[in-house]
Amino acid sequence: MYAWIFRSLPGPLWVRILIALGLLAAVVLLLMEVVFPWVDQFNLLNDSTIGDAGAAGGPTPDGAG
Amino acid sequence: MLARIVSVAGELLITVGVLGLLFLAWELWWTGLDAERDRDDATDELFSNLEQIEPHAPGEGTGVTLGDSGDSAGSDDDSDGDSGDGGGDGDGSVVPEPENMRRFIEDGQVMAMVYSPRLGSDWAAPVREGIGDAQLNTTGLGHYPSTQLPGEPGNFAMAGHRQTYGHVLWDQDELQADDRIYVQSPDGFYTYAVRSTEIVDPGDSEVLAEVPGSPEETNDDTSWLTLTTCHPPYTTLQRMVTHAELVDHRSLEAGAPEAIADQVDELARADGTSPFASGDAETDREEGR
Numbered sequence: 001m002y003a004w005i006f007r008s009l010p011g012p013l014w015v016r017i018l019i020a021l022g023l024l025a026a027v028v029l030l031l032m033e034v035v036f037p038w039v040d041q042f043n044l045l046n047d048s049t050i051g052d053a054g055a056a057g058g059p060t061p062d063g064a065g
Numbered sequence: 066m067l068a069r070i071v072s073v074a075g076e077l078l079i080t081v082g083v084l085g086l087l088f089l090a091w092e093l094w095w096t097g098l099d100a101e102r103d104r105d106d107a108t109d110e111l112f113s114n115l116e117q118i119e120p121h122a123p124g125e126g127t128g129v130t131l132g133d134s135g136d137s138a139g140s141d142d143d144s145d146g147d148s149g150d151g152g153g154d155g156d157g158s159v160v161p162e163p164e165n166m167r168r169f170i171e172d173g174q175v176m177a178m179v180y181s182p183r184l185g186s187d188w189a190a191p192v193r194e195g196i197g198d199a200q201l202n203t204t205g206l207g208h209y210p211s212t213q214l215p216g217e218p219g220n221f222a223m224a225g226h227r228q229t230y231g232h233v234l235w236d237q238d239e240l241q242a243d244d245r246i247y248v249q250s251p252d253g254f255y256t257y258a259v260r261s262t263e264i265v266d267p268g269d270s271e272v273l274a275e276v277p278g279s280p281e282e283t284n285d286d287t288s289w290l291t292l293t294t295c296h297p298p299y300t301t302l303q304r305m306v307t308h309a310e311l312v313d314h315r316s317l318e319a320g321a322p323e324a325i326a327d328q329v330d331e332l333a334r335a336d337g338t339s340p341f342a343s344g345d346a347e348t349d350r351e352e353g354r
Binding site: 001002028031032036039040047048049050 | 072073076077084087088091092095096196201207209222224225226227234265267268269270272273293294295301304306
């Protein structure tokens with residue numbers, strides 16, 4: 001699969017390596033900035049609070065609550 | 066054909082594994098990058114706001130009795146209901162009402178800094194009102210809005226992350242009895258002495274009570290500080306809870322306690338100005354709202 005993608009890239013070898021690295025960086029950035037923050041709302045490792053407000057993990061009232 | 070399918074399936078499995086590792090890297094490391102930047106901003110915000118603070122008028126105070134500073138005391142396992150015998154090693158002033166802090170909270174500003182020499186000579190955490198993601202993921206600590214404020218009779222309880230978003234309380238388990246925890250607020254410097262650390266279930270809200278552990282009691286003379294974080298590390302199964310008792314209070318003008326003086330000075334300088342070094346009042350200062 002990945003070999004096929006690599007073979008499908010245009011240009012000589014060094015151009016294909018550059019493109020592949022670029023694609024990899026783009027995918028990682030997309031994961032870090034968009035996908036993982038979205039997954040994080042399910043509070044896998046974050047909840048450090050006591051009681052219902054924190055345990056729910058959903059949107060808690062901001063500040064003054 | 067079969068070889069082709071197996072090959073693709075293998076690559077997909079490897080991809081899933083790599084994604085998992087990437088997600089861990091994101092949780093444990095990437096989230097800290099933004100959080101630490103936000104924490105620095107929050108620190109600057111507090112220090113520049115502290116410059117606007119006017120000295121407290123002498124008042125009644127909150128009626129809190131300062132706990133035994135306990136330098137000579139041995140282990141103190143039984144912390145509940147131990148109100149101390151007064152004393153403390155401070156300047157002997159009454160603990161003022163946290164009225165400036167209430168105003169900061171109303172304005173949605175950073176309300177305090179917490180220092181702990183045990184957690185590091187550069188460990189300092191800004192505190193915001195609230196324990197939602199908006200507070201905990203951008204700064205160090207969040208104050209449980211249902212609990213009291215520093216210097217008030219009751220419990221000044223805060224939560225912080227153990228392993229993500231800058232993991233401000235990663236080392237909370239290193240706090241030992243009699244360690245000092247300092248709170249710098251617009252109402253002065255508060256010194257707390259650690260009394261106990263316990264592991265509880267996430268639903269055990271009595272650790273947040275006015276008298277920690279005794280929700281049915283009312284508290285009119287002791288000021289507690291409580292820190293909560295995840296436990297064991299890398300899980301959210303339980304909570305580590307540390308209680309500390311107020312043993313000293315100093316006004317902002319009196320300056321930071323010796324143990325954190327250099328650190329406070331450094332943070333104040335990083336903000337560009339020192340709220341304590343310069344005595345000249347700003348002429349066009351906005352009056353407090």
